[in-house]
Amino acid sequence: MMPLSLADPGQSYRVRKIGGNDKTRLHLAEMGLVVDTPLTVVAQDAGNVILRVKDSRIALNRDLALRVQVTPPAN
Numbered sequence: 001m002m003p004l005s006l007a008d009p010g011q012s013y014r015v016r017k018i019g020g021n022d023k024t025r026l027h028l029a030e031m032g033l034v035v036d037t038p039l040t041v042v043a044q045d046a047g048n049v050i051l052r053v054k055d056s057r058i059a060l061n062r063d064l065a066l067r068v069q070v071t072p073p074a075n
Contacts, residue, residue, distance in 0.1 A: 005047035005065035012040045013070035020067040031058050033068060 001016050015037045018025050032053045033039070042050040047062030060068070 001069045001071050003066045004041075004049055004051075004060070004068040004070050005044075005062050007041045007044060007049065007070060009041050009044050012038060012073055014038050014073045015068060016071050017069035018067060019069070020064075024064070024067060028064065028068065032056065033058070038073060039070070 004013070007013055015033055015035055018028055018033065018035065020028075028034075037053060040052040042052055042057060044050075047065055049060050049065045051058045051060065
């Protein structure tokens with residue numbers, strides 16, 4: 001597992017763990033980021049990321065991206 005802030009652009013991942021307080025986890029869940037959600041990193045700059053989740057694009061700052069732990073999907 002690694003934090004989303006270190007993920008490579010153009011790669012697909014799966015959410016494995018979401019840290020932070022209840023408010024942070026709820027905020028991420030409302031954007032569609034819950035455990036086992038597939039996503040693709042569109043762009044990354046200094047830990048800030050733009051993601052494709054389902055049919056939406058989401059931008060996360062470095063602080064939020066550090067709370068989302070991901071792994072590459074199993075082949």
